[in-house]
Amino acid sequence: MLRNVLAGLAMFGAFAAMLPTPPAVAETDREPDATVRAAMLLDCAGLNDDAFDYAVDKGYCEKAAEGGDSAPQDVRWGVCGYSHISIYNEGYGRARWEYGYGSIAGVVISHELTIRWTNADTEVSDSFWDNTKGIPSPAYHSEYSRSVGRGEVVTSLWGTTTLHWGGTCQVEVPTAYAKIT
Numbered sequence: 618m619l620r621n622v623l624a625g626l627a628m629f630g631a632f633a634a635m636l637p638t639p640p641a642v643a644e645t646d647r648e649p650d651a652t653v654r655a656a657m658l659l660d661c662a663g664l665n666d667d668a669f670d671y672a673v674d675k676g677y678c679e680k681a682a683e684g685g686d687s688a689p690q691d692v693r694w695g696v697c698g699y700s701h702i703s704i705y706n707e708g709y710g711r712a713r714w715e716y717g718y719g720s721i722a723g724v725v726i727s728h729e730l731t732i733r734w735t736n737a738d739t740e741v742s743d744s745f746w747d748n749t750k751g752i753p754s755p756a757y758h759s760e761y762s763r764s765v766g767r768g769e770v771v772t773s774l775w776g777t778t779t780l781h782w783g784g785t786c787q788v789e790v791p792t793a794y795a796k797i798t
Contacts, residue, residue, distance in 0.1 A: 665764075666763060666764065669711065669764070695786070695789045696786075697720055697722040697784075697786030698720040698722060700716075700717070700718040700789050701715075701774075701791055702716040702732070702772060702773065702792070702793050703716070703793050704734075704770060704772045704794065706795050706797050706798055707762060707797075709764075710766045710767045710797060710798075711762060711763065711764050711765065712734070712762070712763065712770055712772075712795065713760060713761070714760065714762070715760050716732060716747075716758075716759060716761075717756065717759055718757055718778060719757075720755045720756065720786070721755075722786060723755070723782050724755050724780065725755065725779065725780060725781075726750070726751070726753050726779055726780065726781050727750040727779045728748065728749055728776060728778045729748045730747040730748070730774060730775070730776035730788065731745075731775045732744060732761070732773070734770055734771065734772040734773075735770065736770050736797070737769040738766075738767070738768025739766045739768050741765070745763075747759060747776075766797070767797055768797060769795075769797075770794060770796075771793075771794045772792065772794065773790055773791065773793075774790065774791050
């Protein structure tokens with residue numbers, strides 16, 4: 618918070634130095650009615666994803682503590698292996714997902730994954746996709762971050778994997794939730 622205030626003051630000072638000098642005002646013995654000084658703060662919650670990442674890199678905004686306010690990771694096992702998903706609070710209405718799978722039935726040559734989420738407080742729902750072909754591996758782990766608004770966010774992982782020998786495995790739909798601030 619202090620860093621945001623200091624950054625705002627520094628930006629204000631640089632801006633004020635560029636302004637032209639106002640015309641001289643006749644001096645009077647009268648005291649001003651009031652002097653109000655207020656810090657200008659960057660609206661970190663209102664930034665788009667690229668602007669937020671830039672502001673974090675420059676120290677203007679801070680992400681919430683890693684792993685803060687998240688539900689335990691959900692891992693689901695099936696005959697093909699496991700799937701997992703976690704959601705973390707990054708602050709300023711942003712969430713970060715970690716998700717993936719591990720195969721015990723063979724090497725995965727492609728996958729089609731959908732991560733669905735709903736903010737229960739704002740009633741906004743959306744999803745994002747992760748479709749990959751041509752990178753054979755028995756395990757996969759990925760991360761994704763975006764703005765979801767403040768509130769309780771529930772998320773789930775859906776999809777299929779294709780094995781090198783032609784088999785197809787369904788994701789066992791793990792779910793997780795987090796309070797996003």
